[in-house]
Amino acid sequence: MSFIIHDKIIPEEEQIVSEILYESFKKSMNVFIKTKDQGKRIISKSMNSNMGFYAYNENKELVGVIGAELRSRNFLTISFSTLKYEFNLLKAIILYFILKIEPVTIKNDIEVYIKAIAVKNDFRSKGIGKSLINYFTKYYEDLGYTIVSLDVNDSNIRAKALYESLGFQTKKYYKYGLLTKRLGFTGVYHMIKNI
Secondary structure: OOEEEEOOOOHHHHHHHHHHHHHHHHHHHOOOOOOHHHHHHHHHHHEOHHHEEEEEEOOOOEEEEEEEEOOOOEOEOOOHHHHHHHOOHHHHHHHHHHHOOOOOOOOOOOEEEEEEEEEOHHHOOOOHHHHHHHHHHHHHHHOOOOEEEEEEEOOOHHHHHHHHHOOOEEEEEEEOOHHHHOOOOOEEEEEEEEO
16 A cells, blocks of 8 residues: 655645544543544644644545644644533533643653554554654654654553554553543553654
């Protein structure tokens, strides 16, 4: 299968990106989000598409996405106002604090964090995720970054194996236990790759 990676999408494609991300993370999102449309709306309002790379197949269909977090810019930032618009005040507060539990915050100018990576279900296991990561890594290496990092849930064994095959190593394991069990995982591996 051949495909091409771009660093820009047209505004109409933001909904496709939202759908790809929602489908990839719906198991965790469905604990709090009532409908697919609500999930896509939250993602769409929270996305900075300039911080992503996008894979297209030979039919020019958008099939994968990878997004970056830098110290000053982020691919996905779910704001309290977005949550308040979608939920009642109490639920918005709870979700906002749950989302702030992220184990890693980029605090330097040498590290880039993979905030999200997702491939359409029908196109998985075809090398798209691997190519997105390699493209992402090369792009940021050319800009002078020396570390790429990411987090992967302990329940996502296939993704962790992919990252290890690309040279990522576990730096730390964050155990959340009951706090995240309903989301389908109990901990997160923080992985890094020196480039």
